[in-house]
Amino acid sequence: MNQPLQAPSDRPRYLYVQTFGCQMNEYDSRRVEGILAAEGYRLTDDISLADVIFLNTCSVRDKAEQKVHSFLGRLRRLKKRNPDLKIIVAGCVAQQIGKGLLSRFEHLDVVLGTRGISSVAQVLDRVSKTGERLSFLPLEEPSAEPGSKEDLPFNAGQVAASVTVMQGCNNFCTYCIVPYVRGRERSRPSGEIVKEINGLVACGVREVLLLGQNVNSYGRGLEESVSFIDLLKRIHEETDIQRIRFTTSHPKDLTDGLIECFATLPRLCGCLHLPFQSGSDRILKRMNRVYTSAEYIGKIEKLRLCCPEIGLTSDVMVGFPGETEEDFQDTLRLMDRVQFDNLFSFRYSDRPYARSVEFPDKVSEDIKARRLAELQAMQAEITLRKNRDEIGKVREILVEGPSKTSNGQLTGRTQQNKIVNFESTGDLTGSFARVRVIDAFSHSLRGELVADLP
Ligand code: SAH
Ligand code: SF4
Ligand code: F3S
Numbered sequence: 001m002n003q004p005l006q007a008p009s010d011r012p013r014y015l016y017v018q019t020f021g022c023q024m025n026e027y028d029s030r031r032v033e034g035i036l037a038a039e040g041y042r043l044t045d046d047i048s049l050a051d052v053i054f055l056n057t058c059s060v061r062d063k064a065e066q067k068v069h070s071f072l073g074r075l076r077r078l079k080k081r082n083p084d085l086k087i088i089v090a091g092c093v094a095q096q097i098g099k100g101l102l103s104r105f106e107h108l109d110v111v112l113g114t115r116g117i118s119s120v121a122q123v124l125d126r127v128s129k130t131g132e133r134l135s136f137l138p139l140e141e142p143s144a145e146p147g148s149k150e151d152l153p154f155n156a157g158q159v160a161a162s163v164t165v166m167q168g169c170n171n172f173c174t175y176c177i178v179p180y181v182r183g184r185e186r187s188r189p190s191g192e193i194v195k196e197i198n199g200l201v202a203c204g205v206r207e208v209l210l211l212g213q214n215v216n217s218y219g220r221g222l223e224e225s226v227s228f229i230d231l232l233k234r235i236h237e238e239t240d241i242q243r244i245r246f247t248t249s250h251p252k253d254l255t256d257g258l259i260e261c262f263a264t265l266p267r268l269c270g271c272l273h274l275p276f277q278s279g280s281d282r283i284l285k286r287m288n289r290v291y292t293s294a295e296y297i298g299k300i301e302k303l304r305l306c307c308p309e310i311g312l313t314s315d316v317m318v319g320f321p322g323e324t325e326e327d328f329q330d331t332l333r334l335m336d337r338v339q340f341d342n343l344f345s346f347r348y349s350d351r352p353y354a355r356s357v358e359f360p361d362k363v364s365e366d367i368k369a370r371r372l373a374e375l376q377a378m379q380a381e382i383t384l385r386k387n388r389d390e391i392g393k394v395r396e397i398l399v400e401g402p403s404k405t406s407n408g409q410l411t412g413r414t415q416q417n418k419i420v421n422f423e424s425t426g427d428l429t430g431s432f433a434r435v436r437v438i439d440a441f442s443h444s445l446r447g448e449l450v451a452d453l454p
Contacts, residue, residue, distance in 0.1 A: 015041040016050035020067060021058025023211050023247065024182075025091050027162045028117045029056045030153030032090070037154055039121050047078065052086045052124065057093035059177055062349035068093045072105050079107035086127060088112055088120070092181040096352060099135040113137030114167075114182050139183070141167075152196060159400045159430050160243075160413075161205045163196050164188065165231065166212035171250060173277075174288045174359070175320060177351040178213060187218050190226045190234055197239045204430055207243035207269075207398055208235075215246045216253035229257050232265055242432070243398060245417070247273045252290045254299050262307035269415040270307045274299070275315035279334030280327035283320050286359065293334050300338050311341045311416025318375060319348040319368030321359035328371050332378060341386050341416065343379045347372050380442060387440035390418065394436050394450055399428040405444075419444040 015036050019029040032054055033043060044050060053075060058064040072089065079085050089101055090112040097104075101111045109127050112120060116136045123136050155161060166187040169179045197208055210231075212218060218228035226234075228246075235244060244267050249258075251274055261268055274296075278284050281292045303310050316331060335343065347368040350357045397412030403421040404411070410424050412433065421444055422435050435447030 012042045013040060013051040014044040014046075014049045015052045015054065016044055016047045017054045017056070018047075018071065019056040020064060020071075021056070021060065021091060023162055023209065024164065024167070024213075025056045025058060027153060027164050027211055028091070028114075029054070030155070030162075031117055032056075032120050033154035034152055035118070035121050036124070039124075043154075050078075050085065052088065053078075054088045054090065054120075057089060057091035059092040059096045059181060059351070061346060062351070065093055065096075072101075072108065076105075076107050086110070086124060088124065090114075090117065090120075092177070094135075095137060095181040096177065098137055102133050102135060109133050111135035111137070115139065115141045117141070152199065155200065155203050155205065157203070158205060159398060160207040160209065161200050162209045162211050163193060163200070164211045165193055165215060165228075165246075166218050169213035170217075171214060172288060172355075174286065174355040175317070175348060175351065177354055180353040182213065185214070185217060185220060187212075187220065187222050189222060190219075190224065190231050193231065194234060194238050197235060197241050201240050206241065206430060206432075207245070208241050210244065210246040212246075213248060214250045214253060216249050216255070216258060229261060232261055232268060236265055236267055241267065243267060243269050243415070245269045245271060249274050251276065251296050251299055256302065259299070259302050259306050262303065262310060269417070270309055271311035271313070271415060271417040272303065273313045273315075276334060276338075277316055278320060278323070278327065279331035280323070281330075283323055283327050283330075286322060286356075287320060288355075293330065297334070297337060309416065311414075311418065312338065313342045313344070313417070314338075314340050315344045315346070316375070317346045317348045318371040319363035321348070321356055321363065322361040323348075323363055323371075328375075332375065335375070335378060335382070339382055339386065340379070341418070342383055345372060345375055345379065384440070384442050387418065387442070387445060390437040390445055391440055392437065394434055395420065395447070397433055397435055397447070399431055399433050401429045411444075414445075420447040421445070422447040422449055424449055 017029050017033060019025050057068040075087055086109045088110040089108060092114060094111045095113045098111060102108055110123055115138050118141055166185060168183040168185045170185045172179050216228055218231055219226040262270060276296050277287055277289055279293045395414040397414050397420050399410050399412040403409040409421045410428060411419060411421050413419055420435055434450040436450050437445045437447050439446035
């Protein structure tokens with residue numbers, strides 16, 4: 001048992017953060033760390049030390065939601081041992097279930113909605129003082145000073161950081177819960193984004209990932225007239241950030257103008273995550289994706305014309321209601337045609353609010369499992385082959401720090417977003433280096449240093 005060395009009032013208060021789900025949630029968790037650090041909390045990796053546990057949740061698939069429920073169940077024991085412990089559940093499951101979570105999990109103190117992040121300190125202060133249990137699910141982010149110092153994500157000396165440019169989604173793909181838990185699309189003013197990036201540059205960040213559910217529609221609804229292309233140009237002109245990436249793009253909104261940016265904007269990395277979801281036009285229609293597989297492939301061809309070495313990744317699902325064997329074969333054909341560098345693949349699951357819940361001809365779990373295994377085996381071969389194609393090439397990487405898996409090696413990513421581990425006598429963290437790729441595996445490459453760039 002941990003005996004506090006100091007009187008309880010002097011003992012530092014510890015915050016433990018656990019994040020599930022997408023980069024949006026990661027970004028929000030970093031904001032919470034920043035806000036609570038300003039309140040005197042210290043971050044800990046040791047959950048048993050925590051005075052506050054902040055759980056940021058994802059409900060995009062049934063499996064993701066189940067993970068949250070089992071994690072929450074395991075916290076019961078900690079609360080019993082330390083009744084002063086405060087447990088906050090935030091993010092998309094919090095938004096989806098709301099107050100009901102408090103009755104389901106009696107050891108839970110706060111349910112915080114997706115637009116309640118900036119209020120975390122006030123909410124925590126209230127439950128600490130009054131001992132009440134509450135749910136706070138505002139319709140709008142009630143931040144008085146968006147982008148104020150306390151509201152910016154905690155940056156623990158990373159070389160690459162994320163910046164949210166828009167939140168929510170208006171697309172209503174029929175399988176998706178996101179528009180219901182994240183709300184309608186809202187863009188952040190471009191000046192605020194530029195300011196945040198300049199702040200990151202001042203802290204040593206060299207690469208940013210611009211985040212949004214559909215960044216291509218950035219700017220809609222803002223008072224200023226600004227498109228996503230304008231935003232990319234403004235970041236080029238008004239910041240010294242060295243590398244820019246963005247995610248996610250919806251194929252229907254990926255314009256020729258944005259595709260051309262990959263040829264004309266020097267600091268935009270040659271990589272794109274462009275979810276296709278299915279290769280069958282019939283299924284795409286039922287998903288409300290508003291493009292055909294031929295249109296998707298047409299965009300990929302244009303991208304490769306503009307930027308021949310572009311790294312391409314995508315999302316796909318199997319077993320959408322009504323998906324036949326022929327539809328599934330169309331998906332494999334699209335994958336074969338495009339040859340993605342990497343692919344995130346999922347089994348379809350019914351989600352609350354999603355229209356597809358009502359669709360007939362549900363696919364059995366057995367068939368979904370078989371299709372997913374076949375698809376993943378095919379992609380594993382493509383990924384490994386594409387990684388092997390890198391052998392012998394010299395690539396510029398941004399060095400991010402010590403490699404997690406290889407002893408004593410450093411790690412960085414190429415513009416195409418491939419991980420390269422390499423030996424180095426000096427610590428090159430934060431600098432650009434040139435490496436020759438000498439070996440390739442399924443998730444990373446091995447390289448040797450050619451020469452450091454100034
Ligand atoms: N905004 C992004 C990503 C949204 S969620 C986009 O539009 O692409 C990430 C991925 O989860 C989706 O691309 C999709 O492949 C998957 N997904 C979403 N809902 C799902 C569901 N009900 N079942 C299975 N996979 C789902
Ligand atoms: Fe969901 Fe579609 Fe919006 Fe992506 S674009 S978040 S898949 S509704
Ligand atoms: Fe999950 Fe919410 Fe992101 S549902 S994918 S955490 S927007």
